[in-house]
Amino acid sequence: xxxxxxxxxxxxxxxxxxxxxxxxxxxxxxxxxxxxxxxxxxxxxxxxxxxxxxxxxxxxxxxxxxxxxxxxxxxxxxxxxxxxxxxxxxxxxxxxxxxxxxxxxxxxxxxxxxxxxxxxxxxxxxxxxxxxxxxxxxxxxxxxxxxxxxxxxxxxxxxxxxxx
Amino acid sequence: xxxxxxxxxxxxxxxxxxxxxxxxxxxxxxxxxxxxxxxxxxxxxxxxxxxxxxxxxxxxxxxxxxxxxxxxxxxxxxxxxxxxxxxxxxxxxxxxxxxxxxxxxxxxxxxxxxxxxxxxxxxxxxxxxxxxxxxxxxxxxxxxxxxxxxxxxxxxxxxxxxxx
Amino acid sequence: xxxxxxxxxxxxxxxxxxxxxxxxxxxxxxxxxxxxxxxxxxxxxxxxxxxxxxxxxxxxxxxxxxxxxxxxxxxxxxxxxxxxxxxxxxxxxxxxxxxxxxxxxxxxxxxxxxxxxxxxxxxxxxxxxxxxxxxxxxxxxxxxxxxxxxxxxxxxxxxxxxxx
Amino acid sequence: xxxxxxxxxxxxxxxxxxxxxxxxxxxxxxxxxxxxxxxxxxxxxxxxxxxxxxxxxxxxxxxxxxxxxxxxxxxxxxxxxxxxxxxxxxxxxxxxxxxxxxxxxxxxxxxxxxxxxxxxxxxxxxxxxxxxxxxxxxxxxxxxxxxxxxxxxxxxxxxxxxxx
Numbered sequence: 001x002x003x004x005x006x007x008x009x010x011x012x013x014x015x016x017x018x019x020x021x022x023x024x025x026x027x028x029x030x031x032x033x034x035x036x037x038x039x040x041x042x043x044x045x046x047x048x049x050x051x052x053x054x055x056x057x058x059x060x061x062x063x064x065x066x067x068x069x070x071x072x073x074x075x076x077x078x079x080x081x082x083x084x085x086x087x088x089x090x091x092x093x094x095x096x097x098x099x100x101x102x103x104x105x106x107x108x109x110x111x112x113x114x115x116x117x118x119x120x121x122x123x124x125x126x127x128x129x130x131x132x133x134x135x136x137x138x139x140x141x142x143x144x145x146x147x148x149x150x151x152x153x154x155x156x157x158x159x160x161x162x163x164x
Numbered sequence: 165x166x167x168x169x170x171x172x173x174x175x176x177x178x179x180x181x182x183x184x185x186x187x188x189x190x191x192x193x194x195x196x197x198x199x200x201x202x203x204x205x206x207x208x209x210x211x212x213x214x215x216x217x218x219x220x221x222x223x224x225x226x227x228x229x230x231x232x233x234x235x236x237x238x239x240x241x242x243x244x245x246x247x248x249x250x251x252x253x254x255x256x257x258x259x260x261x262x263x264x265x266x267x268x269x270x271x272x273x274x275x276x277x278x279x280x281x282x283x284x285x286x287x288x289x290x291x292x293x294x295x296x297x298x299x300x301x302x303x304x305x306x307x308x309x310x311x312x313x314x315x316x317x318x319x320x321x322x323x324x325x326x327x328x
Numbered sequence: 329x330x331x332x333x334x335x336x337x338x339x340x341x342x343x344x345x346x347x348x349x350x351x352x353x354x355x356x357x358x359x360x361x362x363x364x365x366x367x368x369x370x371x372x373x374x375x376x377x378x379x380x381x382x383x384x385x386x387x388x389x390x391x392x393x394x395x396x397x398x399x400x401x402x403x404x405x406x407x408x409x410x411x412x413x414x415x416x417x418x419x420x421x422x423x424x425x426x427x428x429x430x431x432x433x434x435x436x437x438x439x440x441x442x443x444x445x446x447x448x449x450x451x452x453x454x455x456x457x458x459x460x461x462x463x464x465x466x467x468x469x470x471x472x473x474x475x476x477x478x479x480x481x482x483x484x485x486x487x488x489x490x491x492x
Numbered sequence: 493x494x495x496x497x498x499x500x501x502x503x504x505x506x507x508x509x510x511x512x513x514x515x516x517x518x519x520x521x522x523x524x525x526x527x528x529x530x531x532x533x534x535x536x537x538x539x540x541x542x543x544x545x546x547x548x549x550x551x552x553x554x555x556x557x558x559x560x561x562x563x564x565x566x567x568x569x570x571x572x573x574x575x576x577x578x579x580x581x582x583x584x585x586x587x588x589x590x591x592x593x594x595x596x597x598x599x600x601x602x603x604x605x606x607x608x609x610x611x612x613x614x615x616x617x618x619x620x621x622x623x624x625x626x627x628x629x630x631x632x633x634x635x636x637x638x639x640x641x642x643x644x645x646x647x648x649x650x651x652x653x654x655x656x
Contacts, residue, residue: 003233085395293459295457406570423574
């Protein structure tokens, strides 16, 4: 079975209007490109991205922190119940071949760290910038346009056979 | 979105011919009944169940212990990459609303314990029997027929609104 | 630094008087033998074992399921905060070189499965018996006396250089 | 039993000479102040901090990513074996009441994110700076002196009764 490409969308459960709009557009484009959306399964950025993906007929996976599948947002097709609380962040990024970060809570920051530690590319929309010893770290690929973010994610997966 | 019923199939990665046959029949019936199969994503009982489900057009989720989605058996449609090693067993059972155990390794035993601890029903085919202070524990519902196992699992999910 | 031997004591958070008595004696003997006690950090069997170990001047480690170190029983010297819920059971047994199981909840059963899966010896006091295809499984070494349980655990650690 | 204060020291397993020196001084001061050092148990910054703490007679806890306690650096007194790989980062920070970050790998970044998400203070020595929408985030308290870092950590624990 040819496996589909998996893209994680990460961001806060409490998102502002601009982040919600970006997330929905990202989710819609992921579905249009026939990729699978992975996220933390809850509200805010996660829910908006899933709503976009669902509107495009895409598959949505929610890696839930608690013990109850009912906590998933209504657009999650595949709820995964971990009971691991914050440690589930690691699974969100490891299950994806590229990560799109939208906005910037501290939970999102932990996911960016886990992704980069595992050599999984991170594309950022209005998210964190990282500075190390006075120099901007090049780990996060910063873009402005949601469709562009998905294009870059898919191209980076293509270019790295080990991640396909 | 009306969520489908999720059934976990648990069993050893090194299974004998009789267990393989049972697992394949269980997987096939899960797909025929339009439920989703969750498993640990590797070989043996897991792979046989997924092969059965795939032949019936079903959805198969593999909760992988390692860091590499390529370790999934070829019939897994949705690989979830945890990197958690044995702790991923907890996620396999929590993501399901009923569990079917086939054969009996110690890993399977840990999953039976986690399922019963979380009040998730366990149906057993040629698996462990549990004895506590000289009395057989009634936690595992032992059956002989794979189609019957799936029927019982689905009925138990139906009967318990909190698990639907 | 010569590391001490670590023994896990596992059992229900709701224990009866007989289990409490056994657990306290096991904890006391672990301390007398200069080994370290690892447990899940909560009440019942865990608390009784820690009380025994503390009375003997021993070190007690509690691998807690929640996010709050205050949930540890009052005899825990080293609280480890996991936030992993039931998945913390895996860490309790992996951190030990031998496991003593007292009484029999389903959580204890999951820990027995994880220990045997990882080739960590399990000594049982009034705990589960395991039967596979009509035959009693020899995985759990069943004993009646708490001091004897600790002796066997320490001898098994000695005999297996890879576990020291 | 009055519990001791737990401070996590986080940083790369491959550290440079300046980071090693800072880590050793931090570990020594943690021990001098009778606090307990928690870390990821491996080399680099972790090992240097443990060496400092051991020289001061302190207690050192290593939350190990793999399945083998022998992977702990030689200055770890309490090895905790998780088998969780990168997800063990969450346990390192949750088990502490304050975190001192030295240097800056991506794994360290993930731990900073998890700590701040859980409202655990982070004191930084030559580590990441965080910028969100063009503004520096105040989450990391940046200092230059290792003794000062430990003082701030202990004072912040004192000031927040819920963390003691």
